[in-house]
Amino acid sequence: MIAEGQRFDAALVVEAARMLSRRPMVPVTTNDLPEGYATLPFDQFSGIRAQPGGLIWAGENRGFTVEPLHRGYVFSAPVSLFTVEDEVVRRVAFDRGKFDYGKVAPPPAGVDLQFSGFRVSAGLERPYEVAIFQGATFFRAVARGQNFGALARALILRPGETRGEEIPFFRAFWIERPNPASGMLVIHALLDSESLSGAVRMTLRPGDVTFIDVEMTLFARQALDHVGFGCTMGTFMSGAQSRRTFDDVRPAVHEVSGVQMLTGGGEWIYRPVSNPTNLQVSSFVDTNPRGFGLVQRERDPAAFQDDDQRFELRPSVWMEPLGEWGAGSVQLIEIPSESDVNDNIISYWRPRQPIAAGSETTVAYRQAWCWQPPERPPLVLATRMRQGRGTQGRRRRFFVEFTGDKLADPAVVAATRANITATPGAIHGLRLWPYPERKLMRVGFEVDPGNENLSELRLVLEAGGQPVSETWLNRWTW
Structure with missing residues (x-):
């Protein structure tokens, strides 16, 4: 692990991932949570927030503040947080005194719980929450004026298979202190899983379209025949396009309406998603895709009539591969659901070529969290x-x-x-x-x-x- 006080270089995260891959994965410990924290109701857990003094870079006018997130609820795995300031690594220490616990009893004094992730706010005059990194390799973002919705995953392994999905997770983050003039936040992460380890570099640029550039270097412990890059998940429960109906006062309930694709051959494709009665897996075969992602095309509030969820304000998420990805397919998984809290729609790129044990793989792509994809077809x-x-x-x-x-x-x-x-x-x-x-x-x-x-x-x-x-x-x- 890259220690506090060490001079930081992104290559150190890559080397840490390489070394990690040479030994079996060590599971994270989750039994150190205080009694009752793993079973906290969501409303109580979400009420645990960092106090103003616990926000990183608050009051420095750097264009970003970072809020460390407490462990509890379903977010029981610990994550180490570090900042990089003047090219030197600084550990973010857990301090219960920097949290407001609301109705929850604080943990015992002197316990180091680390964190479950972090929340990013952007802007100087009117800061707004722009991204959340929390749980496994999950993260989400919004464009200005949107509500949080679809969820991204840095890596997805074996989804929808009978042998079971393998879930990678982040062990640690290193967040570079932003330059106020740059308008971007650079985040490094160490990824681990039973089959592989990896180094991830994410560059966040918020605005009317929020971009996140993702670069990954993966080191395989085992052979991998089902890997997913550019994964997005979202909710589709009901709507005019789906045959299933529910006894719900709302005429439509969904934060994504379909998967959009721009093939390597230049064809624009749109496939509406549905809430099927049985699990559905679709493959759209392609070579060197130029873009794909889950999109929300319904922007009329009258289509949902939901004043709380505001599904019409949820982001579309467009993936633009950087470099050639070769042969493979855009995968779409549609999972039956009767709840609007389930992310039952999954989209990702699955390369045709398996990843060999002991190999090194690099992949890069640009995400656009947006109202509509920045690259638009010259078609209706x-x-x-x-x-x-x-x-x-x-x-x-x-x-x-x-x-x-x-x-x-x-x-x-x-x-x-x-x-x-x-x-x-x-x-x-x-x-x-x-x-x-x-x-x-x-x-x-x-x-x-x-x-x-x-x-x-x-x-x-x-x-x-x-x-x-x-x-x-x-x-x-x-």
């Missing part, structure tokens, strides 16, 4: 979808709405046709309703799956053989 977007019972038999009826400036052009509208397929299945009753004054076109159709219980749908608007819209994909299951 599939903004809403509805489905319901068809006119006969097992048919399902769909309506997909596309919106964009091109749909205000009468010549484009007149030439536009819908290219649609169902595999397996047959399409019936295809119709287009143009509304140029609203820059909108609605596509209606029915799908007859025959005797099958699954059909993959593909729809793109075309004019003169060229795409007018992004490609809309959907999986229908009985």
Whole structure:
């Protein structure tokens, strides 16, 4: 471990990860928590906050303050926090006197509990919470004006597999004291897991779009055949696009509406997500993807009518690979859920090439926490979808709405046709309703799956053989 008083260099974190990988993983100790802290209700745990004197760099006008987060609730694993000031490592010592415990009895004096993570606030005149790093390798961020929603993971291993998921975690963070003129915060972390260890460098730049550049160097203890990079998780419980209904006063409950992709070949794809009755795993095969991520396209408060959760203010999270990622697939996992607190939608990149035991792997990408991805298709977007019972038999009826400036052009509208397929299945009753004054076109159709219980749908608007819209994909299951 990089000790207090040592001169810091990012290469030291890489070397620490390399050395860590040469011996078996040592599990973290969680049984040192004071009695009752591991079972604290969320409202009591969230009431434990650092006092003003416990905030790092408070009053220094550096553009950022860091709040160490207490352990407890589901965040029982200890994390060591260090700052880097004048290139020297300084340990952040646990001091119960720097916390306001609210209704919770403070821990015994003299106990070093370390921390569960930290919260970052940005801004000088009106500081706002911009990011939280807490639990395993979880973190989340927001753009200015947003509410916290989707969750990112630095690394995901074997999700959705019957042999069980392996969950990496951060052992320590080193946070560089920010230069007030830079507008960015640099965070280094030591990652560990049963199968590998790693060094992670994250550069946070908040604003109307909040960017986090992630660079990882991984050292494999064991061979790995299912690794995920650029992982995002979010909630989708109900909405017009999903067949499942709930006895809920709200017409829609979701913080993400779909996964958006820009393939290595330049195709823009949008796949709405759903709350299935059974676990669903989808793979979108690609080579050198140019971008992907979970997005929230519904920004109308009337669609949710939820004055507490404000799902329309949740961020979209766009991943831009830095460098070539080779062959693999964007994975989408949809998990059945009946609660709006479950992150039941998971998206990540899975490389086709396994990671060999004893090997070193580097990967880098840029995250944009945003209202909409900074790189946008020069095409009309599939903004809403509805489905319901068809006119006969097992048919399902769909309506997909596309919106964009091109749909205000009468010549484009007149030439536009819908290219649609169902595999397996047959399409019936295809119709287009143009509304140029609203820059909108609605596509209606029915799908007859025959005797099958699954059909993959593909729809793109075309004019003169060229795409007018992004490609809309959907999986229908009985």
